[in-house]
Amino acid sequence: MRKFIIILLFFPFFLFSQINYNITVNSLDSWNGNLFYQRGGNPPGWTGPGPYPKPVKILDSNGVEIFSENWQKKGWDFKVNDNNKISYYDRISKGWFIMDSLQNEVDSVYCANGYIADNHDFLALQNGNYVLFAYDAQPYAMDTIVPGGDPNAVVEGLIIQEMDSNHNLIFEWKSWDHFHVTDNQYFAPWTAANIPFIHANSIDIDFDGHFLVSCRNLDEITKIHRTSGEIIWRWGGSQNDFTFINDYPFTHQHTISSLGNNRYLMYDNGNFSSQYLGTSNISRAVEYLLDTVLMTAEKVWEFVHPDSLYTPSIGSAQRLPNGNTLINFGNLQALNKGSIVTEVDSSGQIVFQLEYDEGGNLYRAQKFDWFFYTPVFGCIDTSACNYDSSANTDDGSCDLPNGCGDPLYQEYDPFVTCSNPLDCINLIPTGIVEGYDENLNFEIFDLKGQKTYFKSNDLLIYIFKNGLVRKKIIID
Known part of the structure; x- marks a missing residue:
């Protein structure tokens, strides 16, 4: 009887220790890359002990898990960068870590000038540079801005930094010089004690080398000159420079990405889409063509899930090399689900779909033709006498006498x-x-x-x- 009681006492831990996923669609037309993400959230009823594991995962093109590790507070925005290395955020040290293909942490990146790096996005570029941003909350006497404003209000600003490979700061942009708190109409009459009016959540490099920044709470994509810091244009929100064609404005969007030739893809959470559609809110992946002479934003493609899914927060959209689009409906708690990751072809046909149980929220889900190498030990210094071209991991055996070259x-x-x-x-x-x-x-x-x-x-x-x-x- 005592053994039976012990089993019952431990049963709840095992009951809540799994968040499962299923592959419901997987056709030959899906792109043959590996799926990268960190699973977030907690299972229903989870009370501990301790934090629920949030592992980083890689699934192959068949949905088979080929890598899964729980890095505790590390792993947010687990992805492959343009420099062909993994990056992820560490919530303890408040920095970004870089991992090579042999699972070695080869660098860590933190904001300069005393700012704390934000966890929403990070770029490791081919030239060795890093791009990251920080939230900058400052005391703001709102009573000098609006009637009834809080004289001790705290207003959120945005800092963007670019560093070279040696972590030297080469560019810094401050929203205080360009945005105004009243740009965000949702906070009107701006009398709150805390006003996080920007909430940047993604950054990309446009086809001409300048920055694209997604500001969720402004419903805005901002293009910023990469050297002068001047705003080139503002798209969406109350300061919109463009006229939407064949579409309604995006709201609370994520993952802006430049496709080249003035075409842009984003995940539109659609938190206020009901105002334009006359239905419940829906989320979607949407592609636009911008005309920066006529200042128009024309919708040229979109995908709305057949189940009219809506995610009030998080989510991502990624254009794949074969022309397919991967969409992550990352927060479906209102439907008692975790998330649904859907890959569609250009006609909107679903060719791959992963569904997580409740608690399996995904901030982002992205596919890459990339995986870790198996270590082969030897001398990897090409100037050494015993250089081994088949090795990818140094074993300390390199022989470097005079004349060995x-x-x-x-x-x-x-x-x-x-x-x-x-x-x-x-x-x-x-x-x-x-x-x-x-x-x-x-x-x-x-x-x-x-x-x-x-x-x-x-x-x-x-x-x-x-x-x-x-x-x-x-x-x-």
């Missing part, structure tokens, strides 16, 4: 090199003719019979191509 076969004059009274001992076999002065090619072997390169103070065997053998040592 020279070819193994070398021109050699035995008479000249033996002129130093200390350099020649025990010449064998007796068939070698002293004073033989014709240049000969040779190979060098150590006393174990293994090929090597010249090393001073080591007894080495020189075997000439004509069969002659000489044993010698050069003493420094």
Whole structure:
């Protein structure tokens, strides 16, 4: 009876310890890449003990889990960057970590000038630079801005920083110089004590090299000049520079991405879409074509899930190399679900779908043609004598003596090199003719019979191509 009671006491822990997913659609038309994400959320009724695990995961194209690790507070926005390395946010140190294909953490990046890096987005670029941003909450005397404003209000600003590979700050942008708190009409009459009026959640590099920033609470995509910091245009929200064609305005959007040629893809959460549709709110992936002369934003493609899914927060949209689009409906708690990740072709046909149980929320889900390498140990320094082209992990064995960069076969004059009274001992076999002065090619072997390169103070065997053998040592 006691054993039975013990099982019952521990049963709730196991009951709540799993959040499952199912692959409900997977056709041959889905893109053959691996799916990356960190699972968030808690199962229904979870009370501990401790935090519920939130592992980072990689699934292959068949939905089979090929990598899963719980990194505690690390792993937010787990993705592959343009520099071909993984990045993820650490909620403890408030920084971004970079991991190579051998699972080595090779760098960590933090904001400069005392700012704390935000967890929403991060870019590691091909040129070695890093782009990140920070929220900057400041005391703001709102009574000087609006009637009835709080004189001790706290207003949220935005800081964008770009650093080189050595973490030197090369660009910094502050929203205080460009945005105004009354740009956000949702907070009118702006009398609250706390006004997080921007809430940036993604950043990208446009086709011309300038920044694109998604500001959720402003319902705005802002294009910022990458060197001067001047605003090039504002798209959406109360300060919108564009006229929407064939569409209604996006609201509380995520993951803006430049597709090139003035085409842009985003995940539109649609928190206020009901005002335009006359129905319940819906979320969608939507692609626009911008005309920056006529200042129009034309909807050219969208995907609304057949179940009219709506996620009030989080979510992502990604254009894949084969033209498909991966959409993450990341927060479906209102439907007693976790999330649904859907891949569709250009016609909107669903070719892949993953569904998580309640509690399985996903901030982002993205596909990449990437996976970790299996370590092969050896010398990976190309300048070393024993460089191993098949190795990808250094084992500390690299041999870097003088002259090892020279070819193994070398021109050699035995008479000249033996002129130093200390350099020649025990010449064998007796068939070698002293004073033989014709240049000969040779190979060098150590006393174990293994090929090597010249090393001073080591007894080495020189075997000439004509069969002659000489044993010698050069003493420094």
